[in-house]
Amino acid sequence: MKKEEVPQDKGNLSNKNMRELVYATDEKGNYTTALSTGWEPKTIALSNSIEEISERIAIAKEQVKNNEVSPICYFMEFSRMDIAVLSSYVGMWQWRVKRHFKPKIFAGLSDKILQKYADAFNISVAELRNFKPH
Template identity: 70%
Template sequence: MKKDQVPQDEGNLSKNNVRELLYATDEQGNYTTALSKGWEPKSIALSNAMDDISERMELAKADFKAGKSSPIVYFMEASKMDLTILASYVGMWQWRVKRHFKPSVFAGLSDKILQKYADAFDIDINQLKNFKAD
């Protein structure tokens, strides 16, 4: 894309006066950098992704309140992680992390394991232990 064609659509980035650095070509065809306020298709995709995450967080809260899942599921969604990413952050097999999604298994986890999750979610261990889903 040419430097004068870099999108400048008002979007999620422009709300906070943030600009995105993109590569473009100048008049001579050489690569250079340009700042963009945003691009409408990208803003729409980002907004849709955030809506999906919010829905999954609400579902995780409802499942926690119903006794179907542990707080790990909620914090995983809130941290924009999936099972694969969370397992790598806590240094455990995916099947083991998935097992910790069960409330009965979560209740028996040691503080050492809970601390690994708290560190991955960047929260205090007490927030994980005393999650209320309000």
């Protein structure tokens, strides 16, 4: 896109008086940078993804409350991770992480294993073990 065509739609950054650096072409066709306050399609996509993440967090919280899954599942969603990412952070196979989602299995986990999860979520073992959704 040409530098003078860079979108200046109302976006997530415009409320904070900030602009995003984007690449555009100048009048000679060379790549250069330009500032944009937003682009409506990008704003819509970002809003939709944030809404979806919020829904997944709420579902996980409700599942913990109903004792359907362990707090590991909630903190994974809250930290915007998936099983593959969490598995790599804690250094365990994905099937093992999924197994730790089961409340009975979670209750028997050692502090050493819980510490790996706590470190991944940047919380304490006590916060992980004693998580009570409201």
